[in-house]
Amino acid sequence: MTQLALVIDLNVCVGCHACVTSCKQWNTSGSAGPMSDDRPYGKDPTGTFFNRVQTFEVGSFPKTETVHFPKSCLHCEDPPCVPVCPTGASYKRKEDGIVLVDYDKCIGCKYCSWACPYGAREIDEHQKVMKKCTLCVDRIYDQKLPEAERKPACVLACPTSARLFGDVHDPDSMVSVAIREEGGYPLMPEWGTQPSNHYLPRRKTKMHIHEDELVRVDNPLAKEQFKVPDSDDPFLEDASSW
Amino acid sequence: MHPAFSVIFLTTLIGVGQGLFLGLFTAQYYSAFKLISVENAQGFYSGGSLVALLFLFGGLGASFFHLGHPERAWRAATQWRTSWLSREVIVLPAFIFIVFVYGALYYFGWDPNLTSANLPAGQLSFLVGVAGTVVCFALFLCTGMIYGCIKFLQEWHTPLTPLNYTLLGTASGFTLAAGFAASYAPELIRFFGELAVILTLVAAVFRIWALLRNFRIKHRSTLQTAIGVRHNQIVQKAQGAMGGSFNTREYFHGRSAAFLKSMKYLFLVLTFVIPVLLLVLAMSTGINSLLGLAFAVQYLGLIAERWFFFAQARHPQNLYYQTL
Numbered sequence: 001m002t003q004l005a006l007v008i009d010l011n012v013c014v015g016c017h018a019c020v021t022s023c024k025q026w027n028t029s030g031s032a033g034p035m036s037d038d039r040p041y042g043k044d045p046t047g048t049f050f051n052r053v054q055t056f057e058v059g060s061f062p063k064t065e066t067v068h069f070p071k072s073c074l075h076c077e078d079p080p081c082v083p084v085c086p087t088g089a090s091y092k093r094k095e096d097g098i099v100l101v102d103y104d105k106c107i108g109c110k111y112c113s114w115a116c117p118y119g120a121r122e123i124d125e126h127q128k129v130m131k132k133c134t135l136c137v138d139r140i141y142d143q144k145l146p147e148a149e150r151k152p153a154c155v156l157a158c159p160t161s162a163r164l165f166g167d168v169h170d171p172d173s174m175v176s177v178a179i180r181e182e183g184g185y186p187l188m189p190e191w192g193t194q195p196s197n198h199y200l201p202r203r204k205t206k207m208h209i210h211e212d213e214l215v216r217v218d219n220p221l222a223k224e225q226f227k228v229p230d231s232d233d234p235f236l237e238d239a240s241s242w
Numbered sequence: 243m244h245p246a247f248s249v250i251f252l253t254t255l256i257g258v259g260q261g262l263f264l265g266l267f268t269a270q271y272y273s274a275f276k277l278i279s280v281e282n283a284q285g286f287y288s289g290g291s292l293v294a295l296l297f298l299f300g301g302l303g304a305s306f307f308h309l310g311h312p313e314r315a316w317r318a319a320t321q322w323r324t325s326w327l328s329r330e331v332i333v334l335p336a337f338i339f340i341v342f343v344y345g346a347l348y349y350f351g352w353d354p355n356l357t358s359a360n361l362p363a364g365q366l367s368f369l370v371g372v373a374g375t376v377v378c379f380a381l382f383l384c385t386g387m388i389y390g391c392i393k394f395l396q397e398w399h400t401p402l403t404p405l406n407y408t409l410l411g412t413a414s415g416f417t418l419a420a421g422f423a424a425s426y427a428p429e430l431i432r433f434f435g436e437l438a439v440i441l442t443l444v445a446a447v448f449r450i451w452a453l454l455r456n457f458r459i460k461h462r463s464t465l466q467t468a469i470g471v472r473h474n475q476i477v478q479k480a481q482g483a484m485g486g487s488f489n490t491r492e493y494f495h496g497r498s499a500a501f502l503k504s505m506k507y508l509f510l511v512l513t514f515v516i517p518v519l520l521l522v523l524a525m526s527t528g529i530n531s532l533l534g535l536a537f538a539v540q541y542l543g544l545i546a547e548r549w550f551f552f553a554q555a556r557h558p559q560n561l562y563y564q565t566l
């Protein structure tokens with residue numbers, strides 16, 4: 001079984017929104033039609049997005065930390081949004097575990113969005129159908145693209161490589177190794193949705209430097225050890241016995 | 243959640259229609275055993291069915307305003323194996339059909355005996371009535387479970403949700419039946435009026451029980467589990483959208499806590515207190531117009547009740563939208 005998913009490293013995400021814009025660009029230009037916007041340059045811009053980056057501040061000054069938090073559909077292994085759909089428009093693909101919406105079947109009843117605890121689905125206010133992240137299903141299998149580009153648009157766009165893409169059921173894939181070895185965790189595990197996407201936590205990079213690492217014992221240039229000899233001191237010739 | 247008026251009208255209107263049908267069948271049941279007698283049976287049952295149909299169609303019509311693509315609504319009947327919404331989409335037209343048949347049988351007076359055994363007359367309509375009652379309760383269950391089955395909407399995830407849909411619909415239907423009886427079968431005013439009072443009081447008990455339960459509710463999801471950072475103090479600085487999004491519109495009622503609270507007291511008074519007083523007053527004074535007033539007030543109360551029902555539910559996704 002294959003379960004494609006993203007692993008998002010909160011430790012390196014800088015909150016630049018490159019994944020948001022590249023996602024929008026790719027998915028608004030696809031055959032499924034645009035992701036409509038309202039007042040994009042007006043006072044209250046709003047529109048349909050598959051992916052958003054939020055920012056949280058953890059702790060209080062001076063012990064604060066900024067966490068940038070990209071948020072999209074997690075392609076849950078047990079997705080509560082799918083069984084509630086009355087039309088069968090929402091479905092989970094057997095072959096790769098991607099959760100998709102068939103825009104030609106969706107009646108826009110919004111029930112699936114109520115049944116997603118993460119708020120990962122958004123209705124398109126103009127096409128009146130439910131939209132969500134497709135893991136760029138229309139590009140990851142595209143034989144016309146060079147192999148290295150058969151990845152979701154957000155993954156390719158991320159300047160810090162905070163987004164990894166792969167099969168989380170394959171224990172040796174990059175994503176599985178990252179989850180296992182870097183402490184990857186799911187969101188809201190309490191609802192049993194088993195999100196496929198995982199997040200890697202913030203990790204403090206700490207170095208322990210000991211004194212003897214700062215001062216090299218045998219450093220010939222170490223100033224603190226270099227003593228200028230005065231005239232009473234024996235010379236090397238005095239000490240030598242040839 | 244953001245209360246959508248299409249859904250508020252759908253659930254309250256079909257509730258009244260279902261309750262009224264249950265009222266009609268209750269009367270038929272009692273008269274079959276000669277406990278009451280209905281003088282103008284043809285006019286009362288067929289007229290009552292027509293009124294019930296009007297309410298059911300009103301609800302059905304309101305539901306279409308909720309859909310983005312109503313022309314594809316037939317597709318919604320396909321996933322009945324997993325989706326309560328799909329089940330409702332099947333059961334509601336089935337119920338409408340049965341109510342139509344029930345009313346038509348009475349209107350055309352076509353009610354043959356099905357067996358030669360020594361049973362009371364009106365066997366065919368009685369059988370249709372039994373089927374209608376079963377489907378009616380199935381419809382209440384479907385409607386309630388649409389909300390009750392979402393486990394992380396903890397305010398709704400309780401057997402009290404379908405139970406309250408059933409009780410509130412039935413109570414309002416019986417109140418309407420009392421008002422309807424005033425013009426078609428005055429001998430049934432007491433019968434329906436007393437049942438309406440009892441049902442309204444029972445509904446009040448369970449609705450208040452649900453209120454108390456939700457008052458003490460402890461939400462399982464927190465901002466900590468939502469973003470996976472263990473710290474007591476997390477403040478959101480950006481939501482990922484400047485002018486709001488579907489997430490900020492669909493899941494928030496957008497009113498103050500004081501407004502929510504006043505809505506709660508409003509619906510308690512309008513749905514339960516005033517209708518009971520008006521019903522009792524109407525039955526003791528014989529002023530029949532008070533019965534219609536009782537129904538009108540109770541229906542207004544139900545709109546407020548449904549608004550509150552939606553507004554009170556706090557969706558876990560709201561944790562990602564802290565700075566609203």
Ligand code: SF4
Pocket residue numbers: 072073074075076079080081082099115116117118119120121132193
């Ligand atoms: S994140 Fe939400 S929309 Fe995506 S699969 Fe899970 S429940 Fe469904």
Ligand code: SF4
Pocket residue numbers: 084085086087088089090101105106107108109110111112113129130
């Ligand atoms: S909005 Fe569309 S995808 Fe979602 S439950 Fe309704 S029909 Fe299914």
